[in-house]
Amino acid sequence: GSVMTKITNHLPTAELQALDAAHHMHPFTDDAALARKGARIITRGKGVWLTDSDGHEIIDGMAGLWCVNIGYGRRELAEVAARQMEELCYYNTFFQTSHVPAIALAAKIAQLAPGDLNHVFYAGSGSEANDTNIRLVRRYWDVKGQPQRKVIISRKNAYHGSTMGGASLGGMSGMHAQGGLPIPDIVHINQPYWWGEGGDMTPEEFGIARARELEQKIQEIGADRVAAFIAEPIQGAGGVIVPPETYWPEIQRICDEYGILLIADEVITGFGRTGNWFGSQTMGIRPHIMTIAKGLSSGYAPIGGSIICNEVYRTVAESGEDFNHGYTYSGHPVASAVALRNLEIIEDEGIIDHVRNVAHPYLAEKWKGLTEHPLVGEAQLVGLMGSIALTPDKERRARFAAEPGTVGYRCRERCFANDLIMRHVGDRMIIAPALVIRPEEIDILIERAWKSLDECYAEIKAEGLL
Ligand code: PMP
Numbered sequence: 327g328s329v330m331t332k333i334t335n336h337l338p339t340a341e342l343q344a345l346d347a348a349h350h351m352h353p354f355t356d357d358a359a360l361a362r363k364g365a366r367i368i369t370r371g372k373g374v375w376l377t378d379s380d381g382h383e384i385i386d387g388m389a390g391l392w393c394v395n396i397g398y399g400r401r402e403l404a405e406v407a408a409r410q411m412e413e414l415c416y417y418n419t420f421f422q423t424s425h426v427p428a429i430a431l432a433a434k435i436a437q438l439a440p441g442d443l444n445h446v447f448y449a450g451s452g453s454e455a456n457d458t459n460i461r462l463v464r465r466y467w468d469v470k471g472q473p474q475r476k477v478i479i480s481r482k483n484a485y486h487g488s489t490m491g492g493a494s495l496g497g498m499s500g501m502h503a504q505g506g507l508p509i510p511d512i513v514h515i516n517q518p519y520w521w522g523e524g525g526d527m528t529p530e531e532f533g534i535a536r537a538r539e540l541e542q543k544i545q546e547i548g549a550d551r552v553a554a555f556i557a558e559p560i561q562g563a564g565g566v567i568v569p570p571e572t573y574w575p576e577i578q579r580i581c582d583e584y585g586i587l588l589i590a591d592e593v594i595t596g597f598g599r600t601g602n603w604f605g606s607q608t609m610g611i612r613p614h615i616m617t618i619a620k621g622l623s624s625g626y627a628p629i630g631g632s633i634i635c636n637e638v639y640r641t642v643a644e645s646g647e648d649f650n651h652g653y654t655y656s657g658h659p660v661a662s663a664v665a666l667r668n669l670e671i672i673e674d675e676g677i678i679d680h681v682r683n684v685a686h687p688y689l690a691e692k693w694k695g696l697t698e699h700p701l702v703g704e705a706q707l708v709g710l711m712g713s714i715a716l717t718p719d720k721e722r723r724a725r726f727a728a729e730p731g732t733v734g735y736r737c738r739e740r741c742f743a744n745d746l747i748m749r750h751v752g753d754r755m756i757i758a759p760a761l762v763i764r765p766e767e768i769d770i771l772i773e774r775a776w777k778s779l780d781e782c783y784a785e786i787k788a789e790g791l792l
Pocket of ligand 1: 391450451452453454456485486487488492558562563591592593594617619620630
């Protein structure tokens, strides 16, 4: 490595970009292409606003990576972290030991979680938590005397993380194509994506049809070999795909009937995103295990976990043996203390009520209004996670002739240029702003979205991409 002077916010952008390109390899990135272009460097955050190294004031329509639920720049969380670092910066929770932050946070999560989801196993991220879930459900069936129950059914275009386990559970073909995934005994059924795949069926028919694929898969594999079904209540990284109303009730029926465990991956949908504490409540499902991360700490500290129902917990806990699994940072005291304070802020400030009664209704009307734009087909919004489908032909729900994602990427670039962060997934544009977003900020977000769509439309028309 090379030696250098102190790197701070005050260095010119080009210099920071050169250093970034020289030494920092980015996740999910064509790194050489980024090195040529130069990364955008974010320097500050406050509420729903970001500042970059060129002084742009950017409205963050994605709350970072769907995580900064209470908004950027909360001094209280900085203070909690500082205090905890001084008092007990770290101790583990292995070897018959515990500490107050891990205890207090677990109790709080159990209080918030529905039903008898009363037990928390900590991880450092959503990916790790899903790795835990794979080992936990297989361990559960081992202890139950059914060790052959190993198969976990998931869905194509699901996102469950980037570790070997998480990426295997996920159904991202681009991820499976790199690194020999999925690991054995994980299989995928089709997603309930009506706009893209529903053909001539009504959404209701399609929801049932896609849910029945779970039943068919269970029968094909043999019910006595299936350990669990995992799904996001609403697919996030797959493009904010809200399933038809018929989908989840049918999935719940099938899981109940065949006695297989239901894992709801609430990494995005947890902690207020959908207008309830958990997306499972919004979608009316009763999971045995929930995966959590992101909004648990609003991204102020890396922490995730699994919330586990009494039956699964007791079976594994009372097996008479250790559960041979855990992470150095399981229940990290600083992350736990920060997460607990974050949850208290969500409660004390009535942030979920704000989502339900103010931000969602206000945004929903304007978001729906985007369908009047010539490029926009459907617009979906649950709580504060939303998507629009870009299309050359709304009636036929058609795809662009260009490779999928070409137009979406163009649109995202226009958003960036207009100081709005919206993400694209293929040719869907998605948002998930901080839950504290105010009506006047929603106005700005929508105004910039319209402008970006207009520019994108003009651009692709001029280039014959339409
Ligand atoms: N599950 C879901 C539903 C997610 O959206 C994500 C992250 N986007 C993960 C798991 C993985 O979480 P992490 O990146 O914290 O490992």
